[in-house]
Each structure stands twice: as C-alpha cells, then as structure tokens.
Amino acid sequence: MMNEEKVMQLKERAKQLRKTAVTMIYEAQSGHPGGSLSAADMVAALYFSELNIDPKDPNWPERDRFVLSKGHVCPILYAALGLRGYFPEAVLHTLRQEGSMLQGHPSMVKCPGIDISTGSLGQGAACAVGMALAGKRDGKDYRVFTMVGDGEVNEGIVWEAMMCANKYKLDNYIMLFDNNGLQLDGTTDEIMPGLDMSKKAADFGFDVYDIDGHDMAQILEAFDRIRAAKNGRPKFINARTVKGKGVDYMENSLDWHGKAPNKAQYESAMEQLERGI
C-alpha cells in the first residue's frame, strides 16, 4: 500500500527542487532547464526516499550510488544534494560560477555527493555498471541507479553498458530512462526513429517498468518492485516525462533544452511551479 502522506511529501520536495533548479539557472543565466524539470520527480523520490545515503559521509562505502549520466541536467541534482545537506544551501547560488563546486556538468572531485563525473553523454551508464559489479563481487547490498536521457541512448556506449550489466547479472543496476521525447536538435523520433526502449531493454535482459515519470506513486511503486526483484536481472524504468514539466512555456519545447529564463519568464515560472503540477 502506498503511503499517501509520503507521496504528498515527495511531491512537495519535487516542487522545491524544480523551483531551486530554475532559480539556479536563472541566476547563472546558463544551464539546462527542460531536462532538469523532466527528471525532477524521480530525483526527488531518489534523494528523499529511495537512496540509502548519508550526506554527512558522502563516500560511505555501503551507500547506494546515483550516476546522472545525462549530466547536463545537474541543476536538479545539485538542488537535491543541497537540500539534503551535502553542502551549504548558499552554494546553490553559485552554479557555473568560477571557483564553484557546482560545475556546468557534475564533477566528483569538486562536489560532494557526485558519485562520478559526467557531461559527455553515455559514459555514466557504463561507469555505473562498474560500480554495480564491484558491489556484487564484494558481497555488498548497495544499488546503483543511473539516469539516462532518451537522446543519450544514441550513444553506443549505453548499449555496451547494458550488455555488460546483463552478462554479469547485475540486479543492483537500475537505469532510469527519462523519456521526455525531445533532444537538442529535434524530437527523439526525428533524430533517431524507431527506438522502442522498453522492448529493447527487455531484449537486453532487463526487467522493464513502464511508468509515468511525473506520478510519484508510480515512481515509488516501481522502486518497491525493484527492491523485491533480486533475480539476477538489471532494471530499466521507462519513465514517460515532459521536458520542461511544470512551466507552460518550457513544456515540450525544443527552445528550453539549454536556455536561461529572463526576469519576467523566471517570475512566471516560479508562480507556476508554486501552484504545482
């Protein structure tokens, strides 16, 4: 049974993450709002419910890992890390500034809580397989979540990583697929058509969970089912999402992949996000 109160709390957290991420991008006048907003609900569920982590000990060996393979949407991750206390909240105002731990794409050597650096696409998904295999070989219970974009799977290394996760029966490897339908130059179907990812992931040996990536109850239910499925099969969450979710002029818009709002747009965004999705 899903706990209604928990769902409500996490939706509130997701709202807070969205507002924080958009504020960061507005203040920096640089960053990627569209994908940050499509990923927000899953990131909230991970950092405020699912991940077994300790912000006071970011490198705790037993911790669950999260690798944001689509590293450009790091504002939403930074928001979660800041609000979980990995660094002072004041740091959230330094995105992309010289000397900041909040680099334009996540850097593990600069920012606590980043399990590995990403930015160049596809690579994080493969790094996460190495982490998951090490956990299995060492007899540890931790799990490794990695979020990949639906444009990101154009990269061949993602498929290499999936084959490898299947070979080594890594049921502690969980790929969250942020299926928002848009990439930089066009829709995912225009750029690389015919990618039925649920079917392909199943063909690659993954257990597949098709969900609405903005429905918190569905996200939590998928996590519950995955936790119970220690069956030697890696996991694939195909999360249907909306790029720019929560801000009307950003939703489903190619223009808002990597652009910062101006003052009027920012104020409108804050008002809409406060109202809730």
Place this chain on the structure above:
Amino acid sequence: MAIGDMIATRDGFGEEIVKLGQEDRNIYVVDADIGKSCKTGKFMKALPEQYVNVGIAEQNAAAFAAGLATTGKVPFVVTYAVFGSLRMCEMIRQEICYTNLNVKIACSHGGLTPANDGASHQAIEDMGVLRTIPNMTVIQPADYVSAKKLVRAAAETYGPMFLRFTRDAVPVIYDESAEFTIGKAVKLREGGDVAIIAVGDTVRLALEAAAALHEQGVEARVLDMHTVKPLDTEAVNACIADIGKIVTVEDHNIINALGSAVCECVAEAGRGIVRRIGVQDQFGESAPYERLLAKNGITTENIVAQARSLL
C-alpha cells in the same frame, strides 16, 4: 631471465599482474576480448573473481573501470595500444583523468609491432594523444624485467596511467635486481659526445648504436626514458647542460611523444639541438616489423648517422 634472453614486454606484464592480483585482491583486469594476445590468460584462470571481460567494447571497458575504481579497486584495462588510447580516448579523459581515478590502461602491441596486421592495428599516436591529458602518466618499458618492475610500480602508485607493451621479443637489458622509479630515467651508458634518449623497444637500438659509436671513437650517453610523462626533465636538462646534442628514438610518430617532449625541454632551455628518430608522420602497412622500422629510419645505423651529424 638472463641479460640478452629474448622475450616480449607483454609477457612481463602478464606474469607480474598475476602476482599483483594474488597479493592485492583489489587489483582487477578488465579485458576487451584480446586478453590472449595481451597475456592476461593466466590472470583470468588464477583470479576469476578479479577478472572481467566486457567483450569488444573498449569504450565501456574504460568507463566501467572508472566505476570500479570509485569503489577502491585498481583496474588494469587491457587491449591493444591503438584501441586503449584512441578508441577509449574520451572515456579516459572524462571518467579516468578528469576524475583522477586509479585506473591503469595496460596495452600490448604498441608502436609498429603489430606489423603484419597493418596500419589499423599499429599504434603510432597513442602516447602523444594521452600525454596531452592532464593527470595522465605514460610509461613504456624497454624490456621484460623493467616491464615487470614498472607494472608493479604502477600498481603501487595512485593515479591514471597508460602502460605500453609490445608484441615482439626483445633482449633483456636489465638484471632482475634493477630498480625503477616512475618519472626517473635510467642512465644505461655514460658518454660526453652525444646523448641518445630512447623509450621502449628502441632502447636496445640505442645501446647498439652507442656501442657502434664507441668503435668510431664517439662516446654516447644513453637514457632509457621509460616514462614519457611526467618526463624526467632533470635528466634531459643534464643532457642539455653536459652535452647539448641529443638524439631521441621511439617507435611512435615523431610528433608529440618522446621526441617532442625532449624538444620542449631544449626549447625552454634555449640551447641544445635535437634529432628525432621515430615514425615519420605516416601510416604503416603490413610488413615485417624490422622493415617498418627501417622505412622510418628507426635503426641502429640511422641513430649512428644522426648522432654523427651533430658532432
């Protein structure tokens, strides 16, 4: 192995990595389906729990190894040098060097040694490309003994490293008791007329050339510059100060590896002269290894000639 015995540097790697793996359970080998050629077969059999074969997927091999390293493992990613540098280049950059993780890229078939395979498999750009990435160390041992010692040193030293081994048997140069320090050249012969700085399999040619020069009354200092990065600038500057005439020798494009690194020192010193011997900025072909070396002037005779041209 006795001095003069013929054995490939890849064999030194293959033997030492097993010992290292038995001593430290965090040592892993990540193969990409050419383990047999790269001599990881013994490791695979002896230490299956520390062994991974990701298939013909070098990009994944590098990024996967980075993930392993975040958990405290010390992965050696094994393939041919051309793939271990160029095919996985950007994964090395973002996930291994930018992160400064403890991953070793350990490659066989460096230089022109995969001779019959042709240009696709010959690695003439590897050390140069990887030398330009921050945090990376670039090493090529000259013989079987130094291969074993430098693999051990690499395992015991934190940080990203590229280790370049080769296919063909080369004479053992060093006694088993020799000691090696990463970043510290070995002076194999003293001489005041010319300095010959070589790396890898060409060190044997440098020694032959120095012996030939001696017969002609010319005394050559010979350095085994097994670490191309960080370069032993102290040793190079001593050559500049003491002699001022330097020949570099490498089985690599003359652009951007040992010869270039030495030239950088000489240019910054504002004195001295260098002759670079190496692959002449051209692709190889299928041919016997010694023929490919000869076509590029990587020969004892040419080292002698280039040295004499400086006198």
